[in-house]
Amino acid sequence: MYKVLVTDGISDTGLKSLFDHPHFVVERQPTLPLEELKIIIGNYDALIVRSQTKVTEELLESADQLRVIARAGVGVDNIDVNAATRKGIIVINAPGANTIAATEHTLAMMLSLARKIPQAYEKTKAGIWDRNSFKGVELYKKTLGVIGMGKIGTEVAKRAKSFGMNILAFDPYLTEERAKKSGMTKASLDLIARESDFITVHTPLTNDTKGLINDDYLSKTKKGVRFVNCARGGIIDEKALVRAIQSGHVAGAALDVFEKEPVADPELLQNPNIIVTPHLGASTVEAQEKVAQEVSAEIIEIFESQSITNAVNMPQMSGEVQQKMQPYLLLGEQIGQLVIQLLKQAPSKIEINYHGDLVEEDTELLTRVMIKGILSHHLSDSVNLINAFHLLKEQGVSYNVQNIPHNKGFANYMELTVSQGTESATIGATVLNGYGARIVKMNHYRIDVKPEKHLLYILHQDMPGMIGKVGSLLGDYQINIGTMQVGRTMVGGEAVMVLTLDKKVNAEVIQALTSINGLNAAQFLELSNVDTFVPGRQELQKVESI
Numbered sequence: 001m002y003k004v005l006v007t008d009g010i011s012d013t014g015l016k017s018l019f020d021h022p023h024f025v026v027e028r029q030p031t032l033p034l035e036e037l038k039i040i041i042g043n044y045d046a047l048i049v050r051s052q053t054k055v056t057e058e059l060l061e062s063a064d065q066l067r068v069i070a071r072a073g074v075g076v077d078n079i080d081v082n083a084a085t086r087k088g089i090i091v092i093n094a095p096g097a098n099t100i101a102a103t104e105h106t107l108a109m110m111l112s113l114a115r116k117i118p119q120a121y122e123k124t125k126a127g128i129w130d131r132n133s134f135k136g137v138e139l140y141k142k143t144l145g146v147i148g149m150g151k152i153g154t155e156v157a158k159r160a161k162s163f164g165m166n167i168l169a170f171d172p173y174l175t176e177e178r179a180k181k182s183g184m185t186k187a188s189l190d191l192i193a194r195e196s197d198f199i200t201v202h203t204p205l206t207n208d209t210k211g212l213i214n215d216d217y218l219s220k221t222k223k224g225v226r227f228v229n230c231a232r233g234g235i236i237d238e239k240a241l242v243r244a245i246q247s248g249h250v251a252g253a254a255l256d257v258f259e260k261e262p263v264a265d266p267e268l269l270q271n272p273n274i275i276v277t278p279h280l281g282a283s284t285v286e287a288q289e290k291v292a293q294e295v296s297a298e299i300i301e302i303f304e305s306q307s308i309t310n311a312v313n314m315p316q317m318s319g320e321v322q323q324k325m326q327p328y329l330l331l332g333e334q335i336g337q338l339v340i341q342l343l344k345q346a347p348s349k350i351e352i353n354y355h356g357d358l359v360e361e362d363t364e365l366l367t368r369v370m371i372k373g374i375l376s377h378h379l380s381d382s383v384n385l386i387n388a389f390h391l392l393k394e395q396g397v398s399y400n401v402q403n404i405p406h407n408k409g410f411a412n413y414m415e416l417t418v419s420q421g422t423e424s425a426t427i428g429a430t431v432l433n434g435y436g437a438r439i440v441k442m443n444h445y446r447i448d449v450k451p452e453k454h455l456l457y458i459l460h461q462d463m464p465g466m467i468g469k470v471g472s473l474l475g476d477y478q479i480n481i482g483t484m485q486v487g488r489t490m491v492g493g494e495a496v497m498v499l500t501l502d503k504k505v506n507a508e509v510i511q512a513l514t515s516i517n518g519l520n521a522a523q524f525l526e527l528s529n530v531d532t533f534v535p536g537r538q539e540l541q542k543v544e545s546i
């Protein structure tokens, strides 16, 4: 049974698939303070939160069983994703599930700001019939500057156009063509400042967007401009905004999100030209059901079939992609395991070259798999696909991946080299259509070996009788040979012999082999996985063993 902790106000209807699932136990808690959450978090395999629960590094230190953190929403800024990654915990979210809710809230806020609806409501409810203080402005024929043309920005612009607004849009990823097609103008931030009557922000909060709207930017805006922020507190510098409103340059602002939540700043709350809501952008029945449904379905997928779609700290691993890449993923982990055994020490550098058909594929997952294969030799279970890159960095190992269209004689080919100082080891491998995985290069020798659990790598002089001597010695030790491959770079020079064996070879056998005249080196190599590679299996290992 997998134990799922749900904090914050998450829709019961949306969680139905988890509640009904025979392999999951769902426990609900309100938004808990850190100290209380720390005491219980160690009992759970998955955690589902909205934005109130702060999933900090300190909390994660107590979360030894946790494998998945699910954000029932978009923004993961309340989750220390780096700390989760370091611990090998998958962080997922539900991008897009609350887009419409946030879009409609933005429009509601813009209209409320233009027509002073909250201020008029308050007075009317207090019994005062005031028809003079609340003259508003129209949206029709006004210019709306949209900063951040992602999912929500795009939907906001679409609806604002139907009000007869001109749209100026800024987003680093917005192309001239997309802007034109959507009937908006791709603009610079400066142009938006100069021309807009309303400006709405729809970016995430990043180092680049923090304080994007500051004193300097506000000074460039058109007098009488109105701001809307339904994205993240801090994109608009609150102090600068208050100053610009107090000076009369900015006419007003509608804020759903704040630098610090819950907001308590009286300069914001008491300003008559600032209207506020308590981070309600995603709070519709529909959006809440959808975000909870999406993360519930994904949690079930992750634990039941190891398929990961919306991970924030992992490339996509949909069933389809997995199936297509499956033979390469298995082979990738195997060559990672073999190359590190050949090097016999920790590497300081890793080089991966993809050739042929692989150049067309998204190989990030394959790269992670290889790195996991390499690192697990020294770090064992502490390395998984989530933290592979992080651990590499922590160990000070550099890596370089190259896509080389030239196919090296195979339809697909991957070559992995690890090195430390002047020492290096290389394995080249391919998946042969109809024949399966093959190791086709070991160091500088061309070979053709099907990866198997027990391998023997021998370097010897290229002279008559070597194969017989090795075969009869292994026979003396009751070690059956499955296959044998020999390769050489020049006649009479050093040659390689790679054998697949039915059982392990111990130090005594290696010693006996190396005492054969003309046999220069013998190394036993072992693979821990030869059947199937299921991405995510190891990430969930602790859970499965409970």
Ligand SMILES: NC(=O)c1ccc[n+]([C@@H]2O[C@H](COP(=O)([O-])OP(=O)(O)OC[C@H]3O[C@@H](n4cnc5c(N)ncnc54)[C@H](O)[C@@H]3O)[C@@H](O)[C@H]2O)c1
Pocket (backbone or CB within 6 Å): 074, 075, 076, 096, 098, 099, 102, 147, 148, 149, 150, 151, 152, 153, 170, 171, 172, 173, 202, 203, 204, 205, 206, 208, 209, 230, 231, 232, 256, 257, 279, 280, 281, 282, 283
């Ligand atoms: N108020 C709420 O309850 C609520 C609900 C949902 C989403 N949100 C927030 O709304 C924001 C947008 O969400 P989304 O789903 O549209 O995200 P998205 O990822 O689809 O879009 C974000 C866009 O911002 C752009 N961007 C990033 N940096 C930028 C910069 N410096 N300048 C201009 N554009 C930049 C990106 O290129 C991207 O297109 C996020 O901050 C999200 O957390 C808030």
Ligand SMILES: O=C(O)[C@H](O)COP(=O)(O)O
Pocket (backbone or CB within 6 Å): 050, 051, 052, 072, 073, 074, 075, 076, 098, 279, 280, 281, 282, 283
């Ligand atoms: O990022 C989001 O999805 C929104 O900010 C919604 O946050 P909430 O789930 O806490 O309402």
